[in-house]
Amino acid sequence: MPRTREFIAESERSPDHTHVLLVTTGSVASIKAPLIVKELLRYKNVKVEVVSTKSSLTFFDAKDVEEAGSRVWTDHDEWSDSYKIGDPILHIELRRWADIVLVAPCSANTLAKIAGGFCDNLVTSLLRALSPSTPTYIFPAMNTLMYEHPLTSEHLRVVRDVVRYNVVGPIGKNLACGDAGLGAMTEWRDIVKIVVEKYQLQSIVT
Template sequence: MVFIAEQERVEGFTHVLLITTGSVASVKAPLIVEELLKHEKVKIEIVATQPSLTFFNVDNVTKAGGRVWVDQDEWKVQWLSSFSDYKIGDPILHIELRRWADVVLVAPCSANTLSKIAHGICDNLATSLLRALSPTTPTYVFPAMNTLMYEHPLTSEHLRVVQEVVRYTVVGPIGKGLACGDVGLGAMTEWRDIVQIVVDRFKLILK
């Protein structure tokens, strides 16, 4: 499937791009999609890192009304045939998706992806998209990791860069019992609160 932003955007709609990364909190992705799509004039696309697919079933997101993109979708032309089949001007998925998005949610943002964002690494579809993203696109990062990973001294530096240099809005994490059994700060912001951020910013109305 070829994604071309100008064909996928719908006038008057809010286009939400959800990025899921390698945290167990990715299990909330279907709930976020389903709840957002209860509102009028909302379109949603999901970019999932490979590790995040451990935690949710793509079919559940599809049934909720979303569409999931993965690394293999990025350069499918080259992978399925010869490089000579790719022509200058052909659509590139991470560029088309960033042109499409009105708002980007990185929910959850694992310690690994947080580090990649802070260092400008773009080695998968999600981080390539973020590196190509316009600075005017509202982007929210919702950290989710083990408490000791969150308390690691590098994490505070990564968060500083993401907020002060890259200018993304960081929300959370929150304290609660974690999936690993530890109790402490590091859990992703509650999924309903993530939805509410989009609802409030774009003044969405329930159907």
Template sequence: MVHQHFEAAKARLPDHTHVIILATGSVASVKVPLIVKELLSYARVRVQVVATKAALTFFKPDEVRALGGDVGVWTDEDEWDVDYKIGDPILHIELRRWADVVLVAPCSANTLAKMAGGLCDNLATSLLRALDPSIPTYVFPAMNTLMYAHPLTSAHLRVVRETLGYEVVGPIGKALACGDIGLGAMTEWKDIVQIVVERFKLVKEGLLST
């Protein structure tokens, strides 16, 4: 039962940086294990991953959990127990209380549209809708070049930036998984990690002064 396995998500540790990665349905989700592994190489960092159903096409939860650090991988199926009762923890609320920073990496066109429209029909978008506006949230778009060039995309990004106050980073231009070449690829995963490192002044494990 989910509410019986909540300790990893609930327990905030003093002097730690708590990072939530929201992985959505873009091929760039293959980079999620790399992002998690690199973040965990820094001292006093904890990570939780929230994955949409489509994101799990590109990585396996056990691959991420095996990296250690009490990393949880949460999916829509974890949101509600069949035996839920009033007073039990609610996953998207517990996770948003836990977070110091949220990375939507990658952010698909579909999830971007949901965010801009205020939809919360899965765990990832419910968490975002419940998130305290003071929590820094970074959005890393990743989609086909023509999807990125679609007029709705610029409108959605404007809402995400100006109304929601999220920071949009990327996309970048490169050869895409679909075979097209152009703008639409997720920011390089190492650069995503570096944003967190610089914002929270993280230090590599073993280099932290005692």
């Protein structure tokens, strides 16, 4: 089936802009994606694209992101039966476009895939293809017992010490599942603040 849209980094990048790639994965904290996009776009010279796993779209409506001024890219946009050598490859074009990558939220499943080097969807292919020089932030979000599982600490070690991503959080709070404890995603405003401070972004005067 042919793709309905295409993304070319060269034509999408602007020299005077900060290009923020927000990645959402299968955690209920994905519900915050439209808020993150909307807030980032309150700043001057910022462009935002969103890349989502299928399961993360359980928790937010892509139309809300589009209405905020961005686009959501999924596995459906990656390959088509009509692909031929030389055609743009979405995960490569997106990594060429990005100045900074935020994986918010990063589920236990995606964390394990990153640590293991998996490339089985658009998100993990994109992350595997990233330049080591691209600032990348991981915001874990999962149930407390999933976070306390011994494999999680090992995956986080690999992500920090081998892959060299920045890991922020999780935080403790009452979780969506009803449990209380460590495992919630960093507050979405604090995620935006990281980008604002790193690039010294200026708010749009209204």
